[in-house]
Amino acid sequence: MKYIHLGRSGVKVSRLCLGTMNFGPETGEADSFAIMDRALERGINFYDTANVYGWKVGEGVTEQIVGRWFAQGGGRRDKVVLATKVFGRMGEWPNQSRLSALHIRRACEDSLRRLKTEYIDLYQMHHVDRETPWEEVWQAMEQLVREGKILYAGSSNFAGWHLAQAQELAKNRHFMGLVSEQSLYNLNERMIELEVIPACQAYGIGLIPWSPLARGLLAGALKPVTTGRRADEDVKKDIEKFRPKLEAYEALCQTLGERPADVALAWLLHQPSVTSPIIGPRTMDQLNGTMRVLDLSLSRETLKRLDEIFPGPGGQAPEAYAW
Template sequence: MQYTRLGRTALEVSRLCLGTVNFGGRVDEPHGHRIMDCALGHGLNFLDTADMYGWRVHKGYTEETIGRWFAKDRARRDRTVLATKVGNEMSDAPNDSGLSARHIVASCEASLRRLQTDRIDLYQLHHVDRTAPWEEIWQALDLLLSQGKVLYVGSSNFAGWHVAMAQEAAARRHVLGLVSEQCSYNLVTRLVELELIPAARAYGMAVLPWSPLHGGLLGGVLEKLRAGTAVKSAQGRAVPALKEYYDRIAAYEELCRELAEHPARVGLAWVLSRPGVTAPVIGPRSVEQLDSAVAALELTLPQDALTRLDELFPGPRAQAPEAWITT
């Protein structure tokens, strides 16, 4: 397993992060435990979840699943860099969503109980809350940090200017601030190259791309559809995207055949190769999918393949503001 620093911190994390959004509804608990066992076996030490994951059963179910896995062998907790998130709606009750100081502190306590642990290594703000001032957000997070219940703070689904606001507010308080940003990033979705990734790199933040295969669209969807084995790629964001990108996906899968590599490994290897990327968040539904993702760490795409991928799925070509300056 390859390891790297989490942004500007001294914390070492694996270059793949095991995402657990499928645990509960798509992956049952025994299977989820096997996937986490396999991840640790590979040396993958970075585990990501969220307080609202498992909503297909009930919100919080995924954290409970992970907590029961830790309880079976307490050594697992010390081997794991544990990340979870706060900010999504947990119920229709007032103050049970967003980034108020009350909700941040109460949600952290609830996550700790579900996860059966005394600390969260990386506590991520799941979405921007435009109603919450940063002074309030950092006040709550400072409390949790001082209590040792949270060790690092990250963001998720932020814009570049949200990152800047958060970091400047943290600097005024003389605290470390955000150390990571988790964003949607893959060959199809490259808008973060305009401002978000440059902002994250400027502030020394880790970039943790979620959905590196765009919901299965880049995981060999056409071959799976022909074979009748498509699951995730036959639902969600992949469905409308396939209609829009069908010709490009067909050319992409042909390129993968020329490389004699599985499309999922090629798509993941591309994300791993991007400047600023720390650890893509993968969401395997099986041990076999996890093994395939780990194999992508050893795949170095040749320059001509990278050029062809860039032609098939062009990004912004430059970061802002140069990207929209015309002569």
């Protein structure tokens, strides 16, 4: 396994991040435990979850599964850089969602209880809260850091200007601010190259791409399936929408002798600021198969061809649209 600093922080994380969103809804607890154990065996030390995963309001189903896995001991918690998130609705009352200091405090305490741990390594804001001032958000995060309940703060689904605003206000408070941003990023969805990635580079923020396979579009979507995400009607519509690109992409992968999913992940690992793409295996076979990507190097010619098939926004703003 290869390791990399999480943004400008001193902590090192694996080049692949184990996403746990399927644990509970798609993958049973025993299989989830086995996948997490296997990930550790393969050197993956970066695990990502969220208080809303499991999709039962207020229950934190996935966090509970991860917590019971930690409770087995064996050094599991000490080996893992644990990331979870706050923002989503955890109840029906007015202050049981978003990023008020009140909700951040209560949500953190609840996550700690479910995860059966004394601290969270990376506490991520799951979405920007336009209704809460940054002074309030940072005050709450600073207090959690002082109490040793979180070590680092991160964001998810932020625009570039949100990252800049957050970092400038954190700097004024003599606080480290964000060390990571978790964004939708893959070959087919490259909008963040305009401003989010430049902001990450400027502020030393690590980029953690989610949905690296575009809900299965980049995992060999043209092969008929009857189960999994590629069988969803929305995904089927996307397959037809992007069929010419997918045909060219899968033909290129066949020429390379590589699986489409591996090429998609390898492409992300070649991109600036990317720390660790999030892989979300539902099965042990999916986890084992993904490890191949760490040894897959794409040539300059292959990267150029991928840009031709899946053109991005044209680079960073404003040059991408102004010149």
